[in-house]
Amino acid sequence: MVLAAGGNASTRLLLLEQERNPGLFGGAGGPLGRFYMGHLSGQIADLVLEDRRLHDALDYHVDAHGSYVRRRLVPSDATQEAERLANVAFWPVVPPIANAAHRSGPLSAVFLALSLAPLGRRLIAEPVRLKHVGPPPYRRAAHLGNVLRDLPRTLGFAPAFLWRNQVARMRLPGFFLTNSARRYGLEYHSEQLPDPESRLTLAEARDGLGQRRLRIDLRFGEADATSVVRAHAALEAWLVRNRLARLDYYAADPGARAAAVLANARDGAHQVGTIRMATEPGQGVVDGRCRVFGTPGLHVVSTAVLPTSGQANPTLTAVQLGLRLADDLAAGHAQG
């Protein structure tokens, strides 16, 4: 049996089973449901790119395999060790589209499209759409004004974008728009450190089948935030030393930056850690081949088996683990 119901639902199914058989999966005080990690993401500074080559290199481009790719800025291994940084990546992003003060026709056109729910849902995932459009009321008149004032640029942008995003065989996987000031939000995407108290447990409330629902207690800590702040400082030092760019922090007071990172920290969409992989029972729920310790024949394929969250989005790793497990099971079957 391969449990592949998603990170949180798979954890819930195992917790329900553990409730009936408390000795399973490392026991009630064991690792199951603990170490819930997502990622820390957000912006605490603008990136102003002085070097045109670096600027141009940070946009989407098509690689030798015909796929869209985009560069991320990551610290070298040496910097990461010297500064004691969690894994982290940075990249430039457009200003928040919902705020019409950006005065950009193309950005307002994107806002208007996303703010119409039936259309926006066809373009991007609903949680991502809601994050970008923000809460109503929507200031559509101000955005329409931007589109009209900036009509030539909007008309030049919209057909090409829709073609690349909706029609072309290889679809553009995101949205980025360069500007002549070369000023962008500096998005960070950082590892969240494993904390046993950041966890999933069973709630008293029950679903329509009478099964207990999941209670989510995702906790980001001070160490997560200070690592992100130190990573900004290391990046800034490197950019300035090489005359590539500068950072404009939103908070002038350096002491306020870790709090800003924690205020941004809401990203539990990558469900990592709650069915963690380990070499020994007690340390984790599955072994290195996704087999559940002490329960022969039960396997889990999910990002929840990853014992650390890294900086990168996790799904390809889960897919890879699933493919490897399929090979293992097929080989076992062939051997009878």
Ligand SMILES: Cc1cc2nc3c(=O)[nH]c(=O)nc-3n(C[C@H](O)[C@H](O)[C@H](O)COP(=O)(O)OP(=O)(O)OC[C@H]3O[C@@H](n4cnc5c(N)ncnc54)[C@H](O)[C@@H]3O)c2cc1C
């Ligand atoms: C808003 C958002 C954006 C994301 N963006 C990215 C990204 O850009 N890159 C990336 O790598 N990852 C991203 N992720 C994470 C990605 O979605 C997950 O890592 C991935 O979907 C996990 O795949 P999965 O098959 O393990 O689980 P899921 O995709 O969750 O699939 C589990 C399936 O099991 C079904 N199921 C649940 N319970 C039961 C049950 N009891 N019986 C039968 N079926 C059941 C569910 O309905 C679902 O279809 C994002 C997640 C979110 C929420």
